[in-house]
Structures are given as C-alpha cells and as structure tokens.
Amino acid sequence: MSAPKQDAWVGHLGPAGFDLRSDTMTTPTASMLAAIQSCSLLDDVFVEDPTTIELESHVAELAGKEAALLVLSGTMGNQLALRSLLTQPPYSVLCDHRAHIIKYEAGGFVHSFCLS
Numbered sequence: 001m002s003a004p005k006q007d008a009w010v011g012h013l014g015p016a017g018f019d020l021r022s023d024t025m026t027t028p029t030a031s032m033l034a035a036i037q038s039c040s041l042l043d044d045v046f047v048e049d050p051t052t053i054e055l056e057s058h059v060a061e062l063a064g065k066e067a068a069l070l071v072l073s074g075t076m077g078n079q080l081a082l083r084s085l086l087t088q089p090p091y092s093v094l095c096d097h098r099a100h101i102i103k104y105e106a107g108g109f110v111h112s113f114c115l116s
Helices: 032-036 050-063 074-085 106-112
Strands: none
Touching: 032 050
C-alpha cells in the first residue's frame, strides 16, 4: 500500500483530506489567491457580504442544519459552542487534558462564564 498523496492545501488526500487546524498549516494555491482578489468586500456585520452568506448557507446544508455562523477562529467557535450548550448551572465540561480549550484558550471557558 502506498503512502497517501500530499497536497499543499488539503494535506493528505483521502477520507480526512482537509487540514483545518490553522491557516499556518497550508499555502494558498494560485486559484485561491485569485478568488480572494476577486471576491466582494461588503460588510458581514450588516449581513451584506454574499460570499459569507453563501458559505454559511452551504455549511448549514452540509450539516443538515437550519443555519450556520462563520467565526474567525476555532477558539471563538469553541466559546460560542460552549455558551450555547451550557445553558444552566452548574456548568461542567469534561475533556481530555490535552484539549484545545484547556491548553491553548487561556481559561476562556472560565472567563466567559465568570467562574472561579
């Protein structure tokens, strides 16, 4: 069996072909840079940006959900997910000691919930 083919943008091609860990893990292709240069620059704060609206709709459809929300980082996504899931005290999160929310988010969960 041969090793999986590697691609600068998607990592190893296969069942888990996209490496979404960070924008520092990949290098944009020429076509990606061209798409960035030609996209609209409207304001998403006022729900005016067609690129963002299209992406959120596409992701919602892929996930079988009513809507999706684009956030700027995994940390922001984690905080929003925790806030939406933990609606009533006592707040508890069980996770591995190596979890991103423990190792790299500087106590964001505790701060967001005003916990001690």
